[in-house]
Amino acid sequence: MPRPRAAEAAETPRRIRSAAISLFAERGFHGTGIRDIATQAGVTLSSLYHHFGSKDDLLVDIMFTSTAPLKRAADAAYQALDTPCRRLAMLIEQHVWEHVTDRLAKIVSDTEVRALSGERRDRVVSLRDSYENVWRTTVEEGVATGVFTVSHPKALTIGLLEMCTAVSHWFQPSGDLTLLELCHTYADGGLALVRAAQEDRPVRRADLEIGEPTRFLLG
Amino acid sequence: MPRPRAAEAAETPRRIRSAAISLFAERGFHGTGIRDIATQAGVTLSSLYHHFGSKDDLLVDIMFTSTAPLKRAADAAYQALDTPCRRLAMLIEQHVWEHVTDRLAKIVSDTEVRALSGERRDRVVSLRDSYENVWRTTVEEGVATGVFTVSHPKALTIGLLEMCTAVSHWFQPSGDLTLLELCHTYADGGLALVRAAQEDRPVRRADLEIGEPTRFLLG
């Protein structure tokens, strides 16, 4: 018994998208030819253009397909959990989890925004901003209630986000460190980070008397 | 009185390098044409090829010129300071300082390694590894002496490094937050991070009962 035609038809764009993701992640958007994608997907050039209007459209499609689930999960977690600590921990763990399980698409989403321009770029940036706003809101509410103590919340929040994003570039699960352990470790790290200005913290920069950062840089 | 000829001659490659840095940072290596660089530097195409053997050579030159001072400063700081806390704080502050004051070259160094291959790539990666080894060694010594308490040192060290690297992409000095304050804030953040598994830390992931990261992701 043959598969339904609709399922067969939907298979081709999926293969094209998958081929584009791995090539864009490895060589970059401008480093990848439209022919390379077609070849790796096992279709001809014209077939590719039948499913995607342009190379730019293909990139936008990849970015939305990659970012939208993360935004949905962030909204769901924010709604379901009830304290800044719980929300931030879950945001961190979801972000890390997705950036490992869907790592190639995440690399493309996080490095190739600059390849877009105009309205296409605006839509992608807008979705990413709405996702990051969940993080920012969570941190701000933690600072407002006093459970987070950090001297410059915005700076550390974006730093924390980038730290979690970067797992796409280096992490490989092993016996030493599974993906789940990585998520837990980064959640604890993030919670420590947003309390970095706690008064009674034992090790603080100001007590070290190390001078300023330019001390070994100039000359 | 005219300038010395040597200084005039050395000015042209400097202008070429500067033009290439800003274009590679903005559009990426493959998104930048060799003609764009020549035009922005105010020289002809052949003049560019007289100073740099190829587009790849130009990229390698940029990466070495950008990374070498950071490695030198890291070695100097490691030698001059005497505890893991002091060394790590200074490594963080130097890294952040350089990634802001020389931000375009750092963006190129950090995102375009994939554009290289073969021996050129090996040399660049080798220099970067030797720099990161100073960080790794510092964290390991802190763990060995017990002043750093972190469940997975490698994972948090590379995360911390990426967090500091990312300042190139977003930070702009302002009245709210100067570059020096950013350096200090990140040093304190880093010190909090490498003590994230401290037994008596008040807010810990395990106490939050939030479930696992897939809770809001599947379905």
Add this chain to the structure above:
DNA sequence: GTCTATAAGGTGATAGAC
């Protein structure tokens, strides 16, 4: 050291048959 001119091949995208 810098120039003009050009080689040699890759690029995104389309036309039109089947």
Add this chain to the structure above:
DNA sequence: GTCTATCACCTTATAGAC
């Protein structure tokens, strides 16, 4: 929906005069 063939352009790099 998929194919072959092709257009118009852009790319890195080099040749050879001055």
